[in-house]
Amino acid sequence: MINEPFFSLAQIDEVAAVVRARTRYQPRVGLILGSGLGSLADSIELSDIIPYADLPHWPTSTVWGHTGQLVIGTLEGQAALVMQGRVHFYEGYSMAQVTLPVRVMQRLGIEILIVTNAAGAIHPDFAPGDLMLITDHLNMIGMSGINPLIGPNDPALGQRFPDMSQAYDRALGELARQAARQRNVILREGVYVGLSGPAFETPADLRFLRMAGADAVGMSTVPEVTVARHGGMRVLGISGISNKANLDGNTLTSHEEVLEAGRLMVPGLEKIIRGVLRGL
């Protein structure tokens, strides 16, 4: 069903019950893998695999570069639930559908969400292949009235007006910095701006976003993080910079480029995530 307006607690719990029945693990950490970053799921040990098609209400991605399955197992001794592939608002799914997986994680008792994405560099010093710790986000898609929390608020899931002053957990960010330092991975830091896409930005869009304080731009993450915070989860976000956003109007951006850069960033990203998990 496309564009389902919102899910009830009972529907969310229906999905969570199917996941529980299909895995021997009680995951503490949820991990969302962005475009080109899906191969990180191959590092999960002794995993239980659940294709998205087996889950009621669960949206399946139409975008090439996103596998559709849950991989539940251990990494660095932590039980983790990994989403190998996510859906985006631009695919025509409602915000409720885009964020259903995070709600299910919440109801499964997951306390920590690690979210990754592919993003275009707006900061002039950032280049393809860089990893960026997301210190904050600019919710442009929300400012235009598209927020996953619009609709009835079930107090069992979170409060009506959730605080977003520390959307990205400071202690988890510090663990990521330490992990990167210890493993000689360069980790940039900055503000991620979330847009709807699917068209990439014009040079004028990008100059505007730069003035507004954005360092990297993408088409995901912000809705999931909003719901995770509403649900009381702690969030770590890392962007893989896949391309230079086209501020000067002289370079073209393609999805192929985004996927290729993603593959190159997986080893560094894996080192950081392993370090964070070990430090929990």
Ligand code: HPA
């Ligand atoms: N813009 C928006 N989203 C993106 C980009 C970009 O340049 N690269 C990867 N995702």
